[in-house]
Amino acid sequence: MKVRKLMGVLCAAGLLCGATASAVQAAEAVSVLHWWTSGGESKAVGVLKDDMTKQGYQWKDFAVAGGAGAAAMTALKTQVISGNAPSATQIKGPLIQEWAEQGMLVPIDSVAGDWKKNLPPEIDKIIHADDHYVAAPFSIHRVNWLYITRPRWTRRAVKCRRTGMNSSRSPTR
Numbered sequence: 001m002k003v004r005k006l007m008g009v010l011c012a013a014g015l016l017c018g019a020t021a022s023a024v025q026a027a028e029a030v031s032v033l034h035w036w037t038s039g040g041e042s043k044a045v046g047v048l049k050d051d052m053t054k055q056g057y058q059w060k061d062f063a064v065a066g067g068a069g070a071a072a073m074t075a076l077k078t079q080v081i082s083g084n085a086p087s088a089t090q091i092k093g094p095l096i097q098e099w100a101e102q103g104m105l106v107p108i109d110s111v112a113g114d115w116k117k118n119l120p121p122e123i124d125k126i127i128h129a130d131d132h133y134v135a136a137p138f139s140i141h142r143v144n145w146l147y148i149t150r151p152r153w154t155r156r157a158v159k160c161r162r163t164g165m166n167s168s169r170s171p172t173r
Contacts, residue, residue, distance in 0.1 A: 028056070028057060028058065029057070029058040029059075029060055029087075030052060030057050030058065030059055031060040031062055032045075032062060032086060032090075033062040033063075033076055033086040033090065034062070034090035035063070035064050035065065035066070035067075035068070035090060037064075037065040045061070045063070049061065062086055072089070072090065080104065085104065090138075090139070091135075093127070093135075096129070097126075100130070100134055105129060106134065107132035108133050108134065108136065109132050109133050111133075115127075115137070119137060123137055123140060
């Protein structure tokens with residue numbers, strides 16, 4: 001069904017399926033819980049919403065502002081407990097496994113295409129549960145950034161070396 005393909009677009013290391021398989025199959029309206037509420041984020045959600053509308057879906061926006069997603073996660077838990085889980089939910093990658101353990105995720109293997117070949121192994125692992133893709137890589141970024149003030153580190157005889165991306169630096173002694 002078209003909604004299963006939709007889940008591949010919306011679920012992520014950023015968005016997670018929050019509905020049971022029967023709820024997803026029955027849906028033509030798609031409820032999407034997210035915390036992208038600032039100006040640019042809202043515009044990005046608008047692009048997704050427009051694309052889904054063009055595909056024949058009715059997007060039901062469930063935007064929850066504040067707390068870098070903490071308020072949205074509280075709203076998600078409340079919706080799931082009340083039996084009203086959204087079709088898709090933005091969630092930080094590490095929590096995907098917790099939701100999978102609760103049996104709340106729907107396999108989306110049919111839309112995964114070449115993900116295994118094209119994704120870094122770390123990301124591929126995060127979006128898998130029980131040998132199935134259960135989330136799609138959507139908004140991938142690190143959750144453990146460390147920003148340093150170079151002069152303070154230098155005064156303490158700590159050298160900074162480049163690692164990973166061009167502007168990334170990590171302290172060494």
